[in-house]
Amino acid sequence: MVDHGSGRVALVTGGSRGIGAEIARRLAGEGFALTVAARQQAGVTTAVEQLRAEFGVEVHGVAANMASADDVARLAVEHSEHFDRLDLLVLxxxxxxxxRIADLRPKAYDLQLAVNLKAPVLLVRELLPLLRATAEANPATGARVVALASITGVAGEAGLSVYGASKAALISFCETLSLEESAGGVSATALAPGYVDTDMTEHLRDRLDRDAMLTVGDVAELVLSLTRLSAAAVVPSIVVTRAGPQLWRA
Ligand SMILES: NC(=O)c1ccc[n+]([C@@H]2O[C@H](COP(=O)([O-])OP(=O)(O)OC[C@H]3O[C@@H](n4cnc5c(N)ncnc54)[C@H](OP(=O)(O)O)[C@@H]3O)[C@@H](O)[C@H]2O)c1
Structure with missing residues (x-):
């Protein structure tokens, strides 16, 4: 067991690339010790080495496929055994x-629900005792869950029916988590951005300029701001849309 004194600890899933990687970087810059998780071992190893080298913080890497309930449970155990503290869980x-709905493939449907919805729910369930204990020991700051939802979970987007539905469910799940746990200091926020410039939106670059997308820094900055709030402040969701006339469109 690592003793981190009063230092805060976060677990970031999807922390090897894109938005999660930038959130992990900013948290490390604030002195958070981290568990960084992603599916592929190579990406995890690279992220861990970079964070340690750049920020000198304790970083634990876990390769875990969020489509597997066993891997989700193992991630929770590995984090708890390594740190025994969890101030911030970033999903x-x-x-x-x-x-399009007419073309939906059952396999793709199942995978999106497993990774985007089932895994977050299971991971929160597994880590709730640790989040509660951390909040109890640190009543001023409490403990937070931040889920990367999407603006497609707020307003439907053609072509993204299952993705959007999984994110809408995640927004609802965060609300329920705050309802059930915030009196004890654990609250949840669903972040719902429009298109962010990452690998995930690479396929859009021929029709949407990268400059017209949100940056990973925009999203990471919001996560950092949540970590600076007191436990008295519960933020159910934050929608971030891109500049221009689309408002609720991705
Ligand atoms: N980019 C956008 O426009 C946008 C907008 C709104 C919301 N979001 C949401 O923000 C989050 C991050 O998106 P992003 O754009 O940063 O994505 P990204 O660049 O594609 O990175 C995805 C991250 O998630 C991990 N991941 C994917 N499938 C996984 C699985 N089955 N098990 C474990 N880890 C897995 C990847 O790890 P590996 O490399 O190991 O696979 C990687 O670290 C997602 O939840 C996404 O839905 C994105």
Missing amino acids: GAGMGTDE
């Missing part, structure tokens, strides 16, 4: 397929 791992 960043996610994936989507762009297909």
